[in-house]
Amino acid sequence: MDHQEPKPTPSLVALPGTTAEAGSSTFAMFVALSALSVLPVNIIAPSLPNIAREFGADASVINLAVAGYAFVTAFVGLISGGLLDRFGRPPVARVSISLFVAASVGCAVATDITTFLLCRAAQAAIAACFSVALVGIKSTSSAETGASRMGYAAMVWAIAPMVGPTLGGTLDALFGWRSIFLGLAAAGLFVLLLPGHGLRERPAVADRSGYLGAYKLLLRSARFWAYVLCMTFSMGTLYIFLAGAPLAIGGSSAVLGLYMGLVPAGFICGSFLAGRIGARFARGRILVLARTLTCLGLLACLGLAAIAASHPLAFFVPCMFIGVGNGLTMPTANMGVMSIRQDLPGTAAGLSAAMSIGGGALVVSxxxxxxxxxxxxxxxxxxxxxxxxLALLAAVIAAWLDRDDRPNA
Known part of the structure; x- marks a missing residue:
């Protein structure tokens, strides 16, 4: 049984310099932070061979620039949420961006592979800004508009990784791979120097349970587990697709990449739909709808496979609903986990992200x-x-547990 949630304090609802329903400039600040946090993930992917060649590194070593970054990102996400609840958004955001700028410059001027990889790992400090953006959108939006705003922000989470490799490859071709990191440093400095109207905030509540106690409170919540498991198996479905589609379909990598792009396109559509309907329907109903759409798409995929439909689109078009479902699920479920304990939104955001990403990786394994x-x-x-x-089952449980709550509160 969940513990009774404390009521939001005034610092969470209305602060000097901000309001419960923040304006478009504040929302834009949080969207910029979320974009900056996801852009570095794969922007260097096209340049990895050139980086390896310049440093004389093996492919297995240079791949640490991706794998190591992902590992540190998960760790940063895990700890940054608790720091948000304890110290508030402004210091966490500023320290995160400052470390990111310094690390990006370090990557750009690195003269050996060890220095480069250490600075690349330090770049993952920017992952804290993802939690800052989530909590910021939640805390500065009304109950009616929070889910919608989260859905529109999720469109940026999908677009930024899609354009990242193209942007990085273009910078590499024109100015060399080091320009990618100088560009990231400039972007971080730009965001750091923006007026911080969206970041004027005090910590929600002085945490009386202690840092580890906050995690215990969340892990005792059935609602938290329902939302996390829904996200975990949703992520797991996507990871299975990403790992298995090239093996199952085969063919030209260029054509395969084009077909696989239908899934992130579906995510953008789902996120847009979440933005449109988030303020009108309860979270549980949206989650059940999202997971039902994905299941129906995969049932169609399985049916077409059973009749030996040979064209790749017979596989990829139904799989597009993986993206649609996840685009609806992620912003909605993130709002859900942050609403479980009004005094611990950052801890909930960071812990749920780490658990769902790690759980998704276990699912695909x-x-x-x-x-x-x-x-x-x-x-x-x-x-x-x-x-x-399994994601649908978790969504149904989450909807049942939330049945007495206000829609999207």
Whole structure:
């Protein structure tokens, strides 16, 4: 049984210099922070061979620029949420961006692979700004508009990683790979120097339970687990698709990449839909709708595989609903976890992100045991559907647990 949630304090609702329903400039600040936090993830992907060549590094070593960054990102997300609740958004955001700018410059001037990889890992400090953006949108929006704003922000979370490799590849071709990091440093400095109207805020509540006690409070909540498991299996479905589609379909990498782009396009559509309907429907109903759409799409995929439909679109078009479902799910579920304890929104955001990403990775690791090699479309669709059904079950439980709550409160 969940503990009774404390009422929001005035610092969470109305502060000097801000309001419960913040304006468009404040919202734009949080969107910029979220974009800056996700852009560095894959912007250097096209330049990895050039970086490896210049430093004389093996592919396995240079890949740490991606894998190591992801590991530190998960760690930063885990600890930054608690820091947000304890110290508030302004110091966390400023320290995060300052470290990111310094680390980006370090990557740009690095003369050996060790220095480069250490600075690249330090760049992951910017991941704290993702939690800042989530909590900021939640705290400066009304109950009616919070989910909608989160949905529109989620469109940026999808677009930034999509344009990142193109932007990075262009900068590399024109000015060399070091210009990518100088560009990231300039972007971070620009955001750091923006007027901080969206960041004027005091910590929500002085945490009386202690840093670890805050995590315990959340982990005892059935609602928290329902939302996290919904996100975990939603992420797991996506990860299974990303890992299994190239093996099951095969063919030209360029054509395959084009087809796989249907899923992030679906995520953008789902996020836009979340923005449109988030203020009108309860979170639980949106989550059940989202997961039902994904399951129906994967059922169609499995049916087409059963009749041996051979065209790649017979697989990829139904899989587009993975993106649609996740685009609806992620902003809605994030609002849900941050609403469980009004005094711990940052801790909830950071902990749920770490758990859902790690859990999604575990899901795809287990699913990999069931599909191998080409021609495994039916097995791949089955494993994706199994994960999607578990996400739907978690969504139904979340909707039932939230049945007495105000919509999107």
């Amino acid at each position: 287990l699913a990999g045991l069931f599909f191998e090699g080409h021609g495994a479309i039916a097995a791949l669709a089955t494993t994706m559907l199994a994960s999607a059904l």
